[in-house]
Amino acid sequence: MLSARSLRKATIPPSLLSDPSPGCLRPTRLAVHVNGAGDTCSVYFASGCRVYKIEISMEGEMLSRGKESLLIPINAQVISSSIVDRCPHRSEIQSVVLAEGEGDSCLILGTVDSYGHLIVSRLDTVADDIDRASYSVPPRDSGVGEGSWAGLCFGPTQQSTVAVARELCKSIDVYDQDIHLRSLRTLWYPSSVTFIQKFPQGSESSSMLGIAEGSQLSLWDLRMNHNGGCVQRISGPVGGTIYSICSSPSGLIATGGTDRAVTIYDPRRWSALSRWVGCSKYEITGISFSSVDQSFIYVQGVDYEITCGLWRESKRAFSFRGDSNWLGFSKCANTDVVAGWCESGSIFIADAQDHLSVDW
Structure with a gap:
């Protein structure tokens, strides 16, 4: 059973950022990483054309609860704050993603702006002087037209593989570092993109891509040319929109959107395995499977709330x-540390683990 260990609230120094840009409805401008032994965490967030970083202390496990398992945050110390100078975008950044690089002290930071300009940087988490390789990939249409939401995701096994989604262009471009591999054309406006971590039909995980487009979940095999690479389309809420998708290590796919429900799909049967109705009072714009127990899922809605619960039993654990x-929502890649960034300048960080290992 998953339990919350702590909830912290940190405030971004006004000298670093006082008035964040509004961004888009999907809060994809935040990424979090737990450092070393877990005593600190790094939070990367984007506003306007810049990426910022703050270090937050994770010491202490004080926890208090309110009604209906609602967690009450404690104030956390901001150890340091800075501007990440490796991201020279010319338009508003729409998405920030972190991936683990080679070695314990290397992170890969990916950012994409509203015109599809991709910048990938290797960050050294130990030394202050960043001396790592980075590359920049301009959009295929040279940034002509109207800017819109854009997202990106790294391949689960090959971080050199990057998929960039652009909403108004109805396109997903796949790169191997700065080399363009192929473009996928969607029927509707894409709102979320992710690589499937494990696919039961024997396909390599780095070749299967899941895309939320309108009310449909579409699955694409990057090795195929037939039908543009699309292997399956699954209809979601009628007249609604899917805003977020995610994949579990076992291959399950979760979606959430305007229907305020989380739907879990089993790729082996191309059908819904479970549906958690009413897990959010308003539209769902962010979801992520737990890394500790895949039977739990984190749900972020536009009503300021983040919920963790059992998706099969439709049971809430904490929120x-x-x-x-929310301007940003993110979960750490390999641990259950979830962060949310508010337009007020507050960053909330929740830490959860199996209750059997929690020392109260």
């Missing part, structure tokens, strides 16, 4: 609320 609209 917490921000103090204003």
Whole structure:
């Protein structure tokens, strides 16, 4: 059984960022990473054309609860704050993603702006002087047209593989570092993209891509040319929109959107395995499977609330609320550390683990 260990609230120094840009409805401008032994965490977030970083202390495990398992945050110390100078975008950054690089002290930071300009940088988490390789990939249409939401994801086994989704262009471009591999054309506006971590039909995980487009979940095999690479389309809420998708290590796919429900799909049967109705009071714009127990899922809605619960039993474990609209939502790659960034300048960080290993 998954339990919350702590909930912290940190405030971004006004000298670093006082008025964040509004961004898009999907809060994809935040990424979090737990450092070393877990005593600190690094939070990367984007506003305007810049990426910022703050270090937050994770010491202590004080926890208090309110009604209906609602967690009450404690104030956390901001150890340091800085601007990440490796991301020279010219338009508003729409998405920030972190991936583990080679070695314990290397992180791969990917950012994409509203015109599809991709920048990938290797960050050294130990030394202050960053001396790592980075590359920049301009959009295929040279940034002509109207800017819109854009997202990206790294391959689960090959971090050199990057998929960039652009909403108004109805396209997903796949790169091997700065080399363009292929473009996928969607029927509807894409709103979320992710690589499937494990596919039961024997396909390599780095070749299967899941895309939320309108009310449909589409699955694409990057090795195929037939039908543009699309191997399956699954209809979601009628007249609704899927805003977020994610994949579990076992291959399950979860979607959430305007229907305020989380739907879990089994790729072996191309059908819904479970549906958690009413897990959010308003539209769902962010979801992520737990790394500790895949039977739990984190759900982020536009009503300032983030919920963790059992998706099969439709049972809530715990939840917490921000103090204003979410500008970013992220879960650490290999641990259950979840972060949310509010437009007020507050960052909420929840840490969860199996209750059998929690020392109360």
